[in-house]
Amino acid sequence: MMWRCGIFAVTLTTLALAIPALAQKVVVPAGHGVSEDIELTQLALGEKAPDFELFGVDYRYHSLDMYEDRKVVVVVFMCNHCAVSNDYEETLINLANKYRDRGVQFIGINPNPGDKVAADSFPEMVKRAKEKGFPFPYLYDETQKVARAYGPERTPHVFVFGPDRRLAYKGPIDNYHKEPFYLADALESVLAGREVPRPEVREGMGEYKVFGCTVKYLTAEERRKKGLK
Numbered sequence: 001m002m003w004r005c006g007i008f009a010v011t012l013t014t015l016a017l018a019i020p021a022l023a024q025k026v027v028v029p030a031g032h033g034v035s036e037d038i039e040l041t042q043l044a045l046g047e048k049a050p051d052f053e054l055f056g057v058d059y060r061y062h063s064l065d066m067y068e069d070r071k072v073v074v075v076v077f078m079c080n081h082c083a084v085s086n087d088y089e090e091t092l093i094n095l096a097n098k099y100r101d102r103g104v105q106f107i108g109i110n111p112n113p114g115d116k117v118a119a120d121s122f123p124e125m126v127k128r129a130k131e132k133g134f135p136f137p138y139l140y141d142e143t144q145k146v147a148r149a150y151g152p153e154r155t156p157h158v159f160v161f162g163p164d165r166r167l168a169y170k171g172p173i174d175n176y177h178k179e180p181f182y183l184a185d186a187l188e189s190v191l192a193g194r195e196v197p198r199p200e201v202r203e204g205m206g207e208y209k210v211f212g213c214t215v216k217y218l219t220a221e222e223r224r225k226k227g228l229k
Helices: 002-018 083-087 089-102 121-134 145-150 182-191 219-225
Strands: 024-028 038-042 053-056 061-063 073-077 103-110 136-141 158-163 167-171
Touching: 073 089, 073 145, 073 182, 083 089, 089 103, 089 182, 121 136, 158 182, 167 182
Parallel strands: 073 103, 103 136
Antiparallel strands: 024 038, 053 061, 053 136, 073 158, 158 167
16 A cells, blocks of 8 residues: 555656646836836746747748757847847857857847837848857847747746757846856756756846846737737
8 A cells, every 4th residue: 555655645746747738828027128028928937938939140941849859948138239248249159159068059030020110020030140240040030929928038048958849947148147057057957867956037127027128028908009919
């Protein structure tokens, strides 16, 4: 009887680990180009990465499936105009180059429509990628469909997916260029098959959860005028 209870407990534990956490409600506050508070459902730890097909600065479409042979995929929501995002470009470039041969694929996604922020338009993305020499795809999410599926609050905002393409880490890249180096620590853990020590980091500047510039989400009315759902 004790043996059966032990098996039952292990089974329950296994099932609990297999069930992803509930999706998380977050609010991107109004101001700085965001017309009103935007409530989003952010991807939860353990959830599968939503697929996408977005146009990149290399004038090709990229989808998540294109990188199915990679051990880890890092989706970074970033942009051109944000000083914080710009400040972390070199860090992202260095990490992408460092981990490429270990099976890690970085993907940069700009979620800000060019007609809302001129500096984030596709032509400006092309210029920026060439100037910086991004060693990863830089994709344009003009409709914000992908951003709304993932739920980034700010730029930069990182989402790390393991071999099963379930969310293993979300948050900032590091602690203002100091330890803890959240993203690097998460990559080392996932590549080693270990639990990520800090799977979600929500500290930030002031009252905000993740530091950086707010994603310039369209309001419901703005989306309606553009014919977006």
